[in-house]
Every structure is written in structure tokens, then in C-alpha cells.
Amino acid sequence: xxxxxxxxxxxxxxFAAVVTAAVAVMLTTRPKPVTASLMANxxxxxxxxxxxxxxxxxxxxxxxxxxxxxxxxYTSCPDVCPVTLVKLAQAKAQLGPRGKDLQVLFITVxxxxxxxxxxxxxxxxxxxxxxxxxxxxxxxxxxxxTYHVVYEKQPGSEAAxxxxxxxxxxxxIDREGRVRMLFWPEMSPDEMASDLQTVLGL
Amino acid sequence: xxxxxxxxxxxxxxxxxxxxxxxxxxxxxxxxAWSRPAAAGSNGAVYFTLxxxxxxxxxxxxxxxxxxxxxIHKTSTEGGVARMTHVTGIDVxxxxxxxxxxxxxxxxxxxxxxxxxxxxxxxxxxxxQSGASGTVTVEVKGNDPPPAY
Ligand SMILES: [Cu+2]
Numbered sequence: 001x002x003x004x005x006x007x008x009x010x011x012x013x014x015f016a017a018v019v020t021a022a023v024a025v026m027l028t029t030r031p032k033p034v035t036a037s038l039m040a041n042x043x044x045x046x047x048x049x050x051x052x053x054x055x056x057x058x059x060x061x062x063x064x065x066x067x068x069x070x071x072x073x074y075t076s077c078p079d080v081c082p083v084t085l086v087k088l089a090q091a092k093a094q095l096g097p098r099g100k101d102l103q104v105l106f107i108t109v110x111x112x113x114x115x116x117x118x119x120x121x122x123x124x125x126x127x128x129x130x131x132x133x134x135x136x137x138x139x140x141x142x143x144x145x146t147y148h149v150v151y152e153k154q155p156g157s158e159a160a161x162x163x164x165x166x167x168x169x170x171x172x173i174d175r176e177g178r179v180r181m182l183f184w185p186e187m188s189p190d191e192m193a194s195d196l197q198t199v200l201g202l
Numbered sequence: 203x204x205x206x207x208x209x210x211x212x213x214x215x216x217x218x219x220x221x222x223x224x225x226x227x228x229x230x231x232x233x234x235a236w237s238r239p240a241a242a243g244s245n246g247a248v249y250f251t252l253x254x255x256x257x258x259x260x261x262x263x264x265x266x267x268x269x270x271x272x273x274i275h276k277t278s279t280e281g282g283v284a285r286m287t288h289v290t291g292i293d294v295x296x297x298x299x300x301x302x303x304x305x306x307x308x309x310x311x312x313x314x315x316x317x318x319x320x321x322x323x324x325x326x327x328x329x330x331q332s333g334a335s336g337t338v339t340v341e342v343k344g345n346d347p348p349p350a351y
Contacts, residue, residue, distance in 0.1 A: 080305060082238050083305065118244075159270065160271070160273060185279075
């Protein structure tokens with residue numbers, strides 16, 4: 001009799017455990033809402049080849065296999081660019097080992113003023129693994145046109161010199177080299193990390 | 203419930219964060235003045251909240267020793283394109299408040315004389331159209347965790 005009670009208690013416990021596990025799986029596999037702007041048709045990201053801060057030539061296609069976050073900015077930008085970079089760094093850190101092979105590429109839209117060493121130390125404030133690319137004015141024009149990125153010199157005061165108006169989006173490119181979504185500076189690092197998990201499977 | 207608790211905790215954190223870098227200029231209280239880490243020679247930005255318990259006024263100038271020049275700027279984003287413009291001032295309505303924050307109004311520090319590191323403090327002097335002027339302490343907030351946008 002005692003043995004029977006024990007058995008039924010055990011089976012109840014096992015049943016409860018199975019149900020809990022199933023619910024947990026359902027909760028984690030249910031697709032989370034995505035905050036980023038999703039690209040309806042994941043088009044292949046057009047290739048480019050630009051010099052990085054160390055003078056090496058970096059080709060986008062050579063990064064195939066790694067998720068790439070491609071963003072545009074300039075180092076004398078004190079307001080919007082730091083927001084983007086600090087959030088990308090935070091999102092990457094949140095993903096832990098899953099975010100390790102994530103490559104952030106920062107293309108300066110101000111090649112006239114942004115010297116390689118300045119770009120390197122600017123990015124290192126956020127994450128030393130972020131890679132700065134310094135196009136020639138012609139290369140910038142081409143890569144910006146390809147990615148529908150707008151940049152424009154804006155006259156400023158004598159003290160400030162000009163500032164750059166620029167598209168503040170970050171393009172999210174998957175391991176297969178397709179543009180999957182756009183991140184905006186308003187998004188939180190949590191939302192970015194969550195979208196990278198949901199859409200890129202990180 | 204846990205969300206409510208989170209809000210309460212966030213509110214408490216905000217109150218403590220506001221406690222030090224604050225000042226009073228006439229009827230205007232300057233709260234939570236902060237900045238980001240930035241390299242010497244580059245540009246920085248200062249943010250704060252202005253709470254006005256007096257009559258309408260306008261912030262017209264800012265100055266600090268840490269930069270070659272300070273200007274009042276506004277970032278606006280249209281069609282995903284962010285643009286910074288130099289503005290002549292920021293209206294502070296009577297009994298109202300204005301928050302300078304990333305992606306919006308900021309004091310642009312042009313040509314930093316020294317590096318700004320997380321935890322550093324420096325002072326900034328704000329001048330209003332009424333003629334009132336006062337100095338507050340700006341706290342450099344580290345990048346981890348990122349300040350709210
Ligand atoms: Cu500015």
C-alpha cells in the first residue's frame with residue numbers, strides 16, 4: 001500500500017516536471033516580437049573593399065560566416081554616434097559567447113578629418129574589436145549609394161567647423177551575407193540583443 | 203508587480219543620481235548634468251534637465267574650461283538621417299521643464315582640452331536670457347551600462 005502511494009506520488013512529480021519542461025520550451029521557442037526594422041526580402045549585402053585603421057584592406061565577403069553590424073558615423077560626432085556604438089557594444093556583451101564572432105564595422109562619413117589613429121581610439125572606447133573603415137571620398141560615395149546611406153556636410157560655427165548629417169541606422173547582416181534588419185539609435189541594447197537572437201539565431 | 207518594483211528602483215536610482223550634479227539659477231533648477239567619456243581633442247556633449255519654477259526664460263549660453271568652445275545644439279532625425287544644428291537658445295517655459303538628452307538638445311563641447319573619463323567631474327556655467335547665470339557640476343558617466351537615450 002505504502003509502495004503504491006509512493007509510486008503515484010513519483011509519477012505525479014514526473015508528470016509535473018514534464019509539463020513544466022514543455023511549457024518552458026514553448027515559452028522560449030515562441031517568436032519574440034522584433035523591434036528592429038525587418039527587411040522583408042533578405043537581399044545579399046553588396047560587397048565592398050575598404051582600408052581599415054591599420055591600413056589593411058577589408059572585404060565584406062571575407063567576413064562571410066560572421067554576423068556583421070555595419071554602421072556609419074564620424075568621430076567628432078558627440079551625440080548620436082556614441083549612442084549607437086555604446087548600445088552595439090552592450091548588446092554584443094549581453095550575448096556573451098554567442099556574440100563573440102559578431103563583427104561591428106564602422107565606416108566614417110568624414111574621411112577628410114577622420115585619421116586612422118583617431119578612428120581606432122574612438123572605437124576602442126566602446127569595444128576594441130570594433131573595426132573602423134576609412135574610405136576615400138570616392139569609395140564613400142559608392143558604398144553609401146549602395147546601402148542607401150545619406151551623408152552630407154553641414155556648415156557649422158567657426159569653432160565647430162562643419163558637422164555631418166548622416167543616416168543613423170545600423171545594417172544587420174547575417175552569416176550568409178544577407179541584410180536582415182536595421183537597428184536604430186532609439187533601440188535599447190536589450191532589444192538589439194533579443195533581435196539578434198530571434199532573427200539571426202545567435 | 204516586478205515591473206512596478208523595477209520602476210520604483212529606477213526612480214530611486216534616478217533620485218540619487220540627481221542629488222550631486224544639480225544647481226539653482228534664479229527660478230531654474232539644473233538637475234542631473236552628465237556627459238560621456240571622450241578623448242582629448244575630440245568633441246563632447248553635456249546633458250541636463252532644467253526645471254523652471256519661475257517666469258519664462260531662455261538658456262542662451264554655456265561655457266566650460268574643458269573645451270575650446272561650447273555651443274547649444276539640437277539633433278533632429280528625419281527619415282533616419284540625424285542632423286546637428288547650432289541653435290541660439292532653448293526656451294524654458296514658466297513652470298515647465300526641458301530635458302537635454304542624446305538625440306535632441308545638448309551642449310556641444312568643441313575641442314576638449316583633456317580626456318573625459320567615466321567618474322570625472324567638471325563644471326559648466328549656464329547663462330539665461332534674464333541675465334541669471336550659474337555653475338553646475340557635470341558628471342562623466344561611463345559607457346557601461348549605457349545612459350538612457
Ligand atoms: Cu552637437
